[in-house]
Amino acid sequence: MIDKAYLATNENIWSGRNDGEDYDLQRWHQRVDVIDLSTSEIPPLAENQKGIALIGFMCQEGVKRNKGRLGAIDGPYELRKACANLPVHFSEELKVVDLGNIQCLNEDLEQAQINLGQLITKALLSGYQPFVWGGGHEIAYAHYLGIRDFMDQKHPGKTLGIVNIDAHFDLREPNPLPSSGTPFYQIAQDQKERGEDFNYLVIGIQKNSNTKRLYNIADELGARYISGRRLTEADKVGTTHKLVGFMDKVDFIYQTTCLDVFAAHYAPGVSASAFNGISPNPTFMKLFKKIHKSGKVISSDIAELNPTYDIDRRTAKLAAALSFEIVKD
Numbered sequence: 001m002i003d004k005a006y007l008a009t010n011e012n013i014w015s016g017r018n019d020g021e022d023y024d025l026q027r028w029h030q031r032v033d034v035i036d037l038s039t040s041e042i043p044p045l046a047e048n049q050k051g052i053a054l055i056g057f058m059c060q061e062g063v064k065r066n067k068g069r070l071g072a073i074d075g076p077y078e079l080r081k082a083c084a085n086l087p088v089h090f091s092e093e094l095k096v097v098d099l100g101n102i103q104c105l106n107e108d109l110e111q112a113q114i115n116l117g118q119l120i121t122k123a124l125l126s127g128y129q130p131f132v133w134g135g136g137h138e139i140a141y142a143h144y145l146g147i148r149d150f151m152d153q154k155h156p157g158k159t160l161g162i163v164n165i166d167a168h169f170d171l172r173e174p175n176p177l178p179s180s181g182t183p184f185y186q187i188a189q190d191q192k193e194r195g196e197d198f199n200y201l202v203i204g205i206q207k208n209s210n211t212k213r214l215y216n217i218a219d220e221l222g223a224r225y226i227s228g229r230r231l232t233e234a235d236k237v238g239t240t241h242k243l244v245g246f247m248d249k250v251d252f253i254y255q256t257t258c259l260d261v262f263a264a265h266y267a268p269g270v271s272a273s274a275f276n277g278i279s280p281n282p283t284f285m286k287l288f289k290k291i292h293k294s295g296k297v298i299s300s301d302i303a304e305l306n307p308t309y310d311i312d313r314r315t316a317k318l319a320a321a322l323s324f325e326i327v328k329d
């Protein structure tokens with residue numbers, strides 16, 4: 001798999017303020033091990049040691065096919081830079097590796113998705129929890145392929161739930177090609193062919209961002225959703241109940257966040273910005289942490305960071321704040 005599409009991370013990206021070498025002074029750039037998979041293997045973990053594998057997906061072909069605004073190809077680079085200075089609040093035992101990037105070459109999205117899926121499977125088989133940075137939301141089909149192949153090998157018969165934090169369903173039928181708007185439809189079709197249930201919960205759905213047809217497809221496929229306007233303190237009990245009910249029914253969770261779920265003043269750096277998106281306030285962050293503390297999240301990603309349209313790196317910083325909650329023991 002490691003071929004022209006693979007691009008190791010330049011170690012210089014992981015640099016920043018240095019307050020000293022004592023553990024309680026450190027920042028992420030002092031803890032992340034950059035691994036060049038064209039010359040090295042994924043480092044083995046000690047027994048019971050937890051590892052997080054950062055992976056970049058340098059791809060905007062899906063956004064392009066979906067007639068979106070280009071720029072997401074630079075998302076992984078900007079997110080690494082935004083995370084480099086985060087203070088370390090995880091333990092010394094947590095191993096954090098940066099496994100580099102998968103690029104989309106010659107507009108061949110389908111091949112890029114296969115390549116990313118294979119790298120995700122490899123990281124999972126090595127005992128790591130992958131955390132993938134996009135790239136457009138076409139990342140989700142690739143991510144599913146990687147988790148599916150891992151589960152086939154290590155956990156046959158177990159169930160997967162997908163928690164997508166997004167203003168959009170992304171349940172479009174490929175027309176004729178897959179794009180950033182089709183990943184969950186593709187997953188539903190693949191699971192149908194395999195005789196598996198499609199367990200899909202979307203948090204942050206906006207009525208004015210999805211056609212009636214998309215709502216109909218969501219209903220036909222049995223998708224569940226929590227609208228953006230329900231993500232308030234007043235609705236906290238109901239939304240938490242819905243989320244917990246969903247999580248209880250599955251063995252593993254793939255959690256994906258599409259940054260366009262946030263209002264444009266928080267997240268201008270996306271393809272489809274939304275003036276009425278949700279706020280990353282304490283109510284939302286509690287819900288987000290609840291997912292990641294469930295012990296069921298097998299793998300996660302952040303999609304649609306588009307540095308071309310970002311303002312003062314605020315979308316990148318928001319993505320870094322979410323990353324801060326994921327890279328934990």
Ligand SMILES: N=CN[C@@H](CCC(=O)O)C(=O)O
Pocket residue numbers: 066067068137168169170172180181182209271272
């Ligand atoms: N991944 C994004 N999907 C959205 C984009 C909407 C838009 O560009 O306005 C969708 O296809 O519905």
Ligand SMILES: [Mn+2]
Pocket residue numbers: 166167168258259260261272
């Ligand atoms: Mn979206």
Ligand SMILES: [Mn+2]
Pocket residue numbers: 137166168170180258
């Ligand atoms: Mn999306």
